Amino acid sequence: MIKRSIGRKVGCRLLMVVLTTLTVALSGCSSDKTGDSKKPETEAAQADNQAGNADDLSKLIVGIPQDLDSFDPHYATGAGTKEVLFNIFEGLVKPDENGNLNPAVASEYTISEDNKVYTFTLRDGIKFHDGSAVTVEDIKYSIDRNAGADGSEPLVSSFSNIDSVNILDDSHVEIVLKEANSEFLTQLTVAIIPASNEHPENKIIGTGPYKYVSSAPQENFTVTAFDDYWGDKAYIKDVVFKIESNADAVVMDLEGGSIDMFARIPSSQVAQLSDKFEIYEGTMNLVQALYLNNKVKPFDDVRVRQALCYAIDPKEIMDFVSDGAGVEIGSAMYPSFGKYFMPELNDVYNQDVEKAKALLTEAGYPNGFEFTITVPSNYKQHVDTAQVISEELKAIGVTANIQEIEWNSWLSDVYNDRKYESTVVGFDASTLSAAALLARYETDASKNMFNFSSEAFDKAYANAQATSDDAEKTKYYKECEEILAKEAANVYIQDLPEFVALNKKFTGYVFYPLYVQDIAKIRPAQ
Template identity: 55%
Template sequence: MKQRSKRVKALLLVFTTLTIALSGCGNAGDETGGKNSSQITVGIAQDLEDSLDPHKAEAAGTREILFNVFEGLYKPDSDGNLVPAVASGYEVSDDGLVYTFTLRDGVKFHNGNPVTAADVKSSLETCADSSSGSALIPAFSNITSIETPDDKTVVITLAEADADFLSYVAGVKAAIVPADNADPDADPIGTGPYKYVSRSVQENIKLESFADYWGGKPDIDEVTFKVCADTDSVVTSLNSGSIDMMAHLTTTQAKQLGDDYNVVEGTMNLVQGLYLNNSFEAFQNEQVRQALCYGIDRDEIIDMVSDGKGVKVGSSMFPNFRKYFEPELADKYSYDVDKAKELLAEAGYGDGFSFTITVPANYPQHVDTAQIIAEQLKKIGVTAEINQVEWNTWLDDTYGNRNFEATLVGVDASYFAASAMLSRFNADAKNNFINYSNPDYDAAYAAARSTADEDAQTAAYKQCEEILADTAASVYIQDLPDMVALNKKFTGYKCYPLYIQDIAQIKLADDQ
């Protein structure tokens, strides 16, 4: 492990010292999480700031909760397989253009109504609607027709074969909702194991088990997702019993838990990076972006922020995507201060420059990483100021309006396909928040999307990753470790290869 500088040590102590306060997650006695054998209280880092309508939900923190409420025709399991959900199975034509889904018998919405092919057609057409400029699920623009020959059959025809198509109908974004639900944001109705009960803004979201769930009623009857925006109070809230479970803890927080908790360790299934707004003057220059890649010591960051845990990455793909992940890209830019200075001089920035890193304040791993990066970049003559913002500000202004110079966050996948990580870097993608534009990238991505040959598609996606790395589109750091604290009253938590919290897997421990 690399020796930490005294200055950075002191800096990290500021951000990892836990304040003895209960204000962030409410008072210890204001919830009965875990006291009633059928209840669990789960801490979350921020309120759901975008939408309870699954088709419009963009934030990873929103989707990880809505996974419990909504389902697509298929859904991912904890091993990364796509398994039947609202559908019982499907057939695909020899040319890969026609998918015929058979709906599962006995699937009901949370309002008690049976799911019909008309509901599926309506939901998929909503996701494919491009009247506002682009489809909610861009890949659905490839759909030419959706037919319902009977109440149990849905036939989807594509313009071009797409080896990833099943993954697009297997996520929260492609959830099946009632065709007659006029306002799913205000009245979210799905088919999942839990149904929506209520929401108190900046306080909690409450769910209850769905007795008629096709997969069987889950063990835990009532779930409260409790907003814990004050990261300093999380450990105190866990140890006091105010919350029973919390994901995305830092390694420092996990070490401070009492004996009442087990810690499940996985990864967050995201790419943490210093994402550079390529329209910012300095970052329009590829050599400047490459200089930052050489000037940042990712091994030191991983050691200091994550105690050496997590996986170093070199492009926009995390390890659980398995066949698409290229570990060798993580070593493309070895830490080299002299090389960084040389590139800056060649780019006309020999005297350095200044920029601002915008970071959501409720994610201590990102805040700590940004602080370390700021220290490291001083060695190459670059000054990075840190701007901590509330989550809703980051989501609306930084991500939505692209009003930033650089931002330190983790980018996740909304569905289990390589395109979920790579589509956002097309020049014309509506979620291309870093304003990246590269004709070679667009061509490689188009090649991946236009072939039904799995090997050819994989090769094209890897080419996309290599272009992002070669051009230093951003500074890719790691897939963060995910420490999940679960009170020993409960068992059964499973890590997924996506950013998901599957409460239906959790059960009461045998001794309760």
């Protein structure tokens, strides 16, 4: 943990231009949302403010940038949703802050020597939030549901490799794979839910340290500590996740006491906070990039994509967006994945405006072109990044227009329907596996929103999945990363720094190598 006083470093001409442009853009946005804030407060909002102003250490109010996209843990899409549900649901195993996978719903497990049979022992006495005992039938139901055992598309792509899920007795379940997979354990963080719960999106029941209480759309999501939790109990009894969709209001709400904590706050806002907040610094564990729709012109031409890579300077972007903090990345992998991360790929495209112009001319765009960057308005870091990119691309005659849209619209239009030209967001890994970041680039992958297609990549990825030898698997995953960089699947930029502001009434925030918020570890400072 680092306590920092962060000031904006604006020196170069480019950043002055961008800052001016951004001030105008955000002022307009702020004006609209200030109008909304003048509406009478709802009862839920009033309750949040009263709780925030009272020195009540049994309640924590956490600001989050968007509403949850689904209450069903198996269908949740957004990383912001999954990090909240992490506190409610658990899998057979769950990650810790050190990157280990620890037994959760299962108390122990064994893996056959050929990496094809995974056998789990149900934890003795573990309960669901409704008080019912977890059974091996619940485990089988949850795994089968994600594997598409009813004939539907698997919710977890690697679960298509499951041959059978077998109940051995009242305490043991085995998962048999069609092909060996030494990484399969990392996929078994998927939530175990009651087999009797036909509508998990309406009846939110898990086994985690917190249980669901209530929610108000676009306002809040409330949980309370689960007294019968099998593991270490949560310190804070009640937690409200309050939707803070107006990024410009975060500092005001922190200082005003209507929220106690906000994760991923920009460095510019950190500098505005008083000393009643502790600032925790880590990294977001995501791949921020200018993501391109490889099926639309001109991005269907690799030379155009490479030209954009040569035109962009990640360090300049980092200087503006995060005061130089964060880690530059050159492909779809971030540093927390250790052995898979390849810093040498940062040098595939060093900024070279003339080379970028030559590639555009070769591709038939000597005078550049115009396109749109569609960016979710509730993520200030991504909006700021898009602004800098737009300025940098002017040097090669390319005009990038920025379209800010609401998060739900981004999910439906950009992520699901792929109706976009480009976007700036960050992709995280849902599990402690390189495949969690790379699988979406397979040509036929349902989550391949970039429409990237490469025979070389597909072959390398298939080779990685086919081998159980760790060194071989690592070699093929790195080959995948090299292909993504050289074929310029997207314009990779950085793993953003993560600044977490937490009122000093509380302490104990812990960073994970995944995109989660473990609220159970936060405790009163007194």
